[in-house]
Amino acid sequence: MLALLNRRMKTKPLRVALLGFGTVGGSVARILSERPELADRLQLTYIFNRGIARKRAAWVPSSVAWTEDVDELFRSKPDAVVEVVGGIDPAGGWVRRALQQGAAVVTANKMLLAAHAPELLHLAVMNHTQLRFEAAVAGGVPLIHGVREGLAGDRLLRVAGILNGTSNYVLSRMASGNEPMAAVLDDARRLGYAEADPSADIDGEDAGAKLVVLAGIAFRRHLRLPDIPRRSIRAISAADFRYASRLGCTIRQIAMVETKGDGFHAFVGPALVLRGSNFGLNMGANNVVTIAGYYGGENSFSGAGAGGPATAVAVVSDLLSLTERERDHGEEWLPARAVPPPARPYYLRFVVRDRPGILASIAASLAHQGINLDAVLQEPGYPKGALPFVITVEACEEVALGKAVQEIAAADFHAEAPLAIPMLLGEDPRT
Numbered sequence: 001m002l003a004l005l006n007r008r009m010k011t012k013p014l015r016v017a018l019l020g021f022g023t024v025g026g027s028v029a030r031i032l033s034e035r036p037e038l039a040d041r042l043q044l045t046y047i048f049n050r051g052i053a054r055k056r057a058a059w060v061p062s063s064v065a066w067t068e069d070v071d072e073l074f075r076s077k078p079d080a081v082v083e084v085v086g087g088i089d090p091a092g093g094w095v096r097r098a099l100q101q102g103a104a105v106v107t108a109n110k111m112l113l114a115a116h117a118p119e120l121l122h123l124a125v126m127n128h129t130q131l132r133f134e135a136a137v138a139g140g141v142p143l144i145h146g147v148r149e150g151l152a153g154d155r156l157l158r159v160a161g162i163l164n165g166t167s168n169y170v171l172s173r174m175a176s177g178n179e180p181m182a183a184v185l186d187d188a189r190r191l192g193y194a195e196a197d198p199s200a201d202i203d204g205e206d207a208g209a210k211l212v213v214l215a216g217i218a219f220r221r222h223l224r225l226p227d228i229p230r231r232s233i234r235a236i237s238a239a240d241f242r243y244a245s246r247l248g249c250t251i252r253q254i255a256m257v258e259t260k261g262d263g264f265h266a267f268v269g270p271a272l273v274l275r276g277s278n279f280g281l282n283m284g285a286n287n288v289v290t291i292a293g294y295y296g297g298e299n300s301f302s303g304a305g306a307g308g309p310a311t312a313v314a315v316v317s318d319l320l321s322l323t324e325r326e327r328d329h330g331e332e333w334l335p336a337r338a339v340p341p342p343a344r345p346y347y348l349r350f351v352v353r354d355r356p357g358i359l360a361s362i363a364a365s366l367a368h369q370g371i372n373l374d375a376v377l378q379e380p381g382y383p384k385g386a387l388p389f390v391i392t393v394e395a396c397e398e399v400a401l402g403k404a405v406q407e408i409a410a411a412d413f414h415a416e417a418p419l420a421i422p423m424l425l426g427e428d429p430r431t
């Protein structure tokens, strides 16, 4: 253990230079600045953007150099360059330059990869470095790590997914609200889910570029984006959803590639999908991807397909995996301290021999512990000698609830022991 720690102490942090301080770049800098526990592995050294004076942020550590001169950044010889500028030029030239001088590159740029991945991956190999791009497909969903590492043992047959959040937002809203596409698109623009010109999203170019990247990861083949048949979702109307519904289906923009003999079939466009399937249940701007393998069957990945913080997590994870390769693969698990759960709402189920005053007695025991009732539910039709009913209570400490339930359980009206289970209603763990 000591030898391992000593070896780790000697490994210097990776010096990271950031190209682009926009939605994703700002969030990458934020994570690197706010997580001091990463400092022995990753050190942000440079931030490059045009018009840098209007970009400077006070929360970025003073050790980080800001520049609008890309040559200055390259002269600093960073170990890794994060490219989150977007577009093919000039970003592509900067990625080439970084790889040529031996820096690893982490990029979120699906358009660049769809056009030039084979050349850039080759350049990385020739310069004994790496090009990583977890953030380029499905934003924060660890899809590429999942396919590359988790499913490497399978022979993959098909990759299918909802890869464009804007189209999914539009179609899932149309499905539930019977609204015309134009009205939903207006709302999507207002809420920031769609750009002023949403053509790349709804006509399939964005999902197509991501499909090219996914096919590269899953099959090690480069499909050309112009060769992928693409159909727009523009033609879908409210009536289509009504008919789809009668067939047990709904409509989503699907991007799919599957092996066929020694070739590949790929397409992007609207498709009927079962309402209860992963695709049919996928709402709003969420992404979901299903990978089918010969041995392991289907696995699905889903989550936030875009957004600065989620996408930045993928970028930082790529940076961290670069550091893993230079280190021992040994890892330490330090002892953890168990703490009680946070205050939560609970579901309490009672089965009682009915008589007057039971509810008042239970409410009194809860009140002794400062616990508030939320709702009382009782279905009709049960016998008086074993009458089930449910009380939900507002968020309370487990210890207080335990005391209240113990007091309630001591009463003589129970036909069965009371049941208390927490209600996990999707609270945000950050709050």
Ligand SMILES: NC(=O)c1ccc[n+]([C@@H]2O[C@H](COP(=O)([O-])OP(=O)(O)OC[C@H]3O[C@@H](n4cnc5c(N)ncnc54)[C@H](OP(=O)(O)O)[C@@H]3O)[C@@H](O)[C@H]2O)c1
Pocket: 019, 020, 021, 022, 023, 024, 025, 048, 049, 050, 051, 083, 084, 085, 086, 087, 090, 108, 109, 110, 111, 135, 136, 139, 305, 306, 307, 308, 311
């Ligand atoms: N946003 C997401 O949710 C998301 C999700 C997955 C992947 N991505 C990918 O991540 C990349 C960045 O996206 P983003 O949303 O962060 O874009 P963004 O907010 O527009 O950020 C791009 C940054 O690069 C700067 N920039 C652009 N062209 C430049 C040039 N020629 N010279 C110097 N600086 C330049 C921009 O400066 P200005 O402020 O002057 O324009 C801006 O600060 C894209 O490839 C995108 O496809 C984004």
